[in-house]
Amino acid sequence: MDESRYSGYTLVVMKNLNLFTILYIAVIMSSSLSGYIQENSALAFLAKVDQMPMVGWKVPVVSMGLYIAFLLVLYLQSESNLSLFLKVCLELAISFYISYVIGFSYTGIVLLILADTMRYFPKSRARLLFMVFISIFYLLIDYNLLSAYYGVAPLEAYLGYYQTEISSVLLGLKNVLNSLNMLVFLVYIILLVRMQFSEKERVLALNEQLNATNEELRCANMQLEEYAKESEKAAEARERNRLAREIHDTLGHALTGIITGIEACTTLMDVAPEATKEQLKAIAEVARQGVIDVRRSVKALRPDALEKFNLEKALAQAIQEMKRATNAEISYQCSAKLNCFDEDEENIIYRIVQECITNSIRHGKASKIQIQIGREFEILKICIKDNGIGCSNVHKGFGLHHMEERLDLLGGSLSYHGEDGFAVEAQLPIRWGTEEKKHD
Amino acid sequence: MEPKRDKKVIAMCILCVALLAGMWLIYTDLYQRLPFFQDRTITIGVFSDSYWEVPNGYSYQILEDAIQVFRESHPGVEVEYVSGIMKEDYSEWLAEQLLAGRAPDLFFVLSDDFNDLAEIGALKDLTLLIEKDKGFQKEEFYSSAYEYGQYHGVQYSLPYECAPKLMFVNKSILDREGLEIPDENWDWDQFYEICQKVTRDTDGNGIIDQFGVVGYTWEEAFESNGIKLFDQQGKECYLSDAKAEASLVFVEKLQELNNGYNATARDFDLGNVVFQPMSFSEYRAYKPYPLSIKKYSSFEWGCIPMPSGPKGDNISTLETLRIAMNGDTRHTADAWELMKILTCDERIQSEIFTYSEGVSVLKEVTESDKTLQQLIESSVDSRSLNLEILSGAVENAVVAPRFRNYDEAMAEVDKAVNDILEGKSNIRMEQIIWNRKINKFLE
Numbered sequence: 001m002d003e004s005r006y007s008g009y010t011l012v013v014m015k016n017l018n019l020f021t022i023l024y025i026a027v028i029m030s031s032s033l034s035g036y037i038q039e040n041s042a043l044a045f046l047a048k049v050d051q052m053p054m055v056g057w058k059v060p061v062v063s064m065g066l067y068i069a070f071l072l073v074l075y076l077q078s079e080s081n082l083s084l085f086l087k088v089c090l091e092l093a094i095s096f097y098i099s100y101v102i103g104f105s106y107t108g109i110v111l112l113i114l115a116d117t118m119r120y121f122p123k124s125r126a127r128l129l130f131m132v133f134i135s136i137f138y139l140l141i142d143y144n145l146l147s148a149y150y151g152v153a154p155l156e157a158y159l160g161y162y163q164t165e166i167s168s169v170l171l172g173l174k175n176v177l178n179s180l181n182m183l184v185f186l187v188y189i190i191l192l193v194r195m196q197f198s199e200k201e202r203v204l205a206l207n208e209q210l211n212a213t214n215e216e217l218r219c220a221n222m223q224l225e226e227y228a229k230e231s232e233k234a235a236e237a238r239e240r241n242r243l244a245r246e247i248h249d250t251l252g253h254a255l256t257g258i259i260t261g262i263e264a265c266t267t268l269m270d271v272a273p274e275a276t277k278e279q280l281k282a283i284a285e286v287a288r289q290g291v292i293d294v295r296r297s298v299k300a301l302r303p304d305a306l307e308k309f310n311l312e313k314a315l316a317q318a319i320q321e322m323k324r325a326t327n328a329e330i331s332y333q334c335s336a337k338l339n340c341f342d343e344d345e346e347n348i349i350y351r352i353v354q355e356c357i358t359n360s361i362r363h364g365k366a367s368k369i370q371i372q373i374g375r376e377f378e379i380l381k382i383c384i385k386d387n388g389i390g391c392s393n394v395h396k397g398f399g400l401h402h403m404e405e406r407l408d409l410l411g412g413s414l415s416y417h418g419e420d421g422f423a424v425e426a427q428l429p430i431r432w433g434t435e436e437k438k439h440d
Numbered sequence: 441m442e443p444k445r446d447k448k449v450i451a452m453c454i455l456c457v458a459l460l461a462g463m464w465l466i467y468t469d470l471y472q473r474l475p476f477f478q479d480r481t482i483t484i485g486v487f488s489d490s491y492w493e494v495p496n497g498y499s500y501q502i503l504e505d506a507i508q509v510f511r512e513s514h515p516g517v518e519v520e521y522v523s524g525i526m527k528e529d530y531s532e533w534l535a536e537q538l539l540a541g542r543a544p545d546l547f548f549v550l551s552d553d554f555n556d557l558a559e560i561g562a563l564k565d566l567t568l569l570i571e572k573d574k575g576f577q578k579e580e581f582y583s584s585a586y587e588y589g590q591y592h593g594v595q596y597s598l599p600y601e602c603a604p605k606l607m608f609v610n611k612s613i614l615d616r617e618g619l620e621i622p623d624e625n626w627d628w629d630q631f632y633e634i635c636q637k638v639t640r641d642t643d644g645n646g647i648i649d650q651f652g653v654v655g656y657t658w659e660e661a662f663e664s665n666g667i668k669l670f671d672q673q674g675k676e677c678y679l680s681d682a683k684a685e686a687s688l689v690f691v692e693k694l695q696e697l698n699n700g701y702n703a704t705a706r707d708f709d710l711g712n713v714v715f716q717p718m719s720f721s722e723y724r725a726y727k728p729y730p731l732s733i734k735k736y737s738s739f740e741w742g743c744i745p746m747p748s749g750p751k752g753d754n755i756s757t758l759e760t761l762r763i764a765m766n767g768d769t770r771h772t773a774d775a776w777e778l779m780k781i782l783t784c785d786e787r788i789q790s791e792i793f794t795y796s797e798g799v800s801v802l803k804e805v806t807e808s809d810k811t812l813q814q815l816i817e818s819s820v821d822s823r824s825l826n827l828e829i830l831s832g833a834v835e836n837a838v839v840a841p842r843f844r845n846y847d848e849a850m851a852e853v854d855k856a857v858n859d860i861l862e863g864k865s866n867i868r869m870e871q872i873i874w875n876r877k878i879n880k881f882l883e
Binding site: 033034036037040041042043045046047049050051052053054055056058061062065066068069072073075076077094101151 | 449452453455456459460462463466467531532534535536538539540541553556557559560561562767
């Protein structure tokens, strides 16, 4: 992050600034001492101070040595609160002695400690304690306060060596350095606060995002649950319907064929026993087919004919079987290719044809049935017409109802009328993008 | 932590500790005790002329003899001193040496510098050395002189030589006027009476030309009337004391005798004044000093203690030359031995009467017959000086408080007293007003 890099730079600037300031003051002190000696006013200087000053050359040497030691301590990382506390204490002790050596004329080094310690604050819970501790130290380390206990010569006594203008310039420069140190400290704090602030903001934003996502997720979950319930119900109903359809389609169809066949046999039995035999064989075939259908329905609930053959062949077979079983005349015309439908569509087409033939024979007592399958634009049209008794007032039986339902699911429609026999017309939209498969 | 980082941290800790230790060695000067710096040369700071403002030819004689004694008992230890520093330059020289960290291990301390040097910690506290040294008997010293070596109750120096203040008497005038020389327990009344009697116009020209006293100031009056002017810390002044009032009234009375004429030291030299307070060193200097022989050949003179006030004693202050040890010396033991030879060795101390103008700080030495002999040899008239008077004056001397700015405070009091004496208003009121002012100054 930018702020953390900048605050690192600021700390480096502070360290250098403190080094320079301390060295500056130490050099002033030591050169003023040697000046006093050369000028033969050492006695006057001693009369001004409360404590024997340190020998001139020692001031820069000791203060710089201590400052280097201070930087080393500053560089050490501390991992626990206790070690941080020890580190801070050591730093404060060294900074106190540096300030002591330079006559408590500069105490900005404590700000450096504060700045350095603040780096640990995000990690440390005791930060307030540390801050207060160092700040109190900073407030107390003041010449006027400490000179009562530690007799040190004030910087002014040293500056007294220089002429008034020079000494005021020197003092002014020291104050500038001190202010500069405070300014850099301020910048550092601002950077630190900004760093913490942006961190907080980022966390906050992330949190908000998380909450929103959570909410969405909860909604989606609820929807999903509802949908699952619905879908379960729907699947249940569909399955029930399908089961009913299957029973109706397979068993109903077979049984109708058988009943019609047997009725024919009863009539024929005395007249033409041979034909009856033939008829019975056909009935047996229908019954067997019915059994197979039932078995298969139970197994996969799918017409076996469709399983074995494609739609066209399955239809042809079904019509053929019906023809044989009922003696009705069934004509079948198909002008459309039937090889482009999905399984569910194939199923419904097959079932419609099958159902309608069954209905015509069972209810209409028809002897002629016409089946036409054609395509008009994107709609497949299935027309089944018979010459049976018809029905002026159509009573929707299970079969018709079922067909309607199944067509509805696929977006198709069913229409029928019962005058002049019974006619059924089913329209099934061909699915978008579904092309007739090229003849293979 | 990685091992590499670990090693770095340890190296830094070691470096840090080494730096701190090094700075400590430099700061405390302990580095000078390292074998590399070891040497056994003691230096001593001394000035070339007499402390008592009297030129003599023996400036380093006593010191040389002391060094000789020291060398005999401490072979292998060298003693050095810088010669040729005049007394007037000595304070500055010493301050420069102290500032530069080159100050001698032992040095003589002038009265004016003692308070400052003791205050800023340039002098070594001798308490421990004194306690440890069984051979050191502080009772051998005059208690007043010994006490002068203290600052705020701490022994920072030992006295080397001293000089009490005595009253000079012109015996010739007293003989002429038919008066007896007062005894050593005389008081202000006797003093005033004599002054009153001798103060007159002898040649009849209408101008007073014979006086009672010259140079007797409020200081002498205060000292002999038991006035403690300041507390030991120099924070408070007791100028408003009733005893001070009596002293001021007495000084005023003495001044009024002269009828407005101010007698000077020259009048005393010419033999026209009976009394003049004078340091013992000045008294001794009169004889060997060629000019003064001529100066005083015209009259007979002697010396007695100061007259006592109604609440005080026949006492005055003591001037003391002290020896102190450098607070930063690294030869404490050797320096202490040399210091003792200079101050407590009777052979060396008795040389003070031979080569200097002061008084030995050892009772035994000052009161010995040998001293009397020496004084007579150095042509002090035995009739004019009683050794008991001298010894008593030293022993009973007033020990003035020692604090920083003592001299400035005394100057303030001087200003106050002059103002009070010149003003015609109520002395008591003025005292209180000035006392307040001086207290403010002391703060």
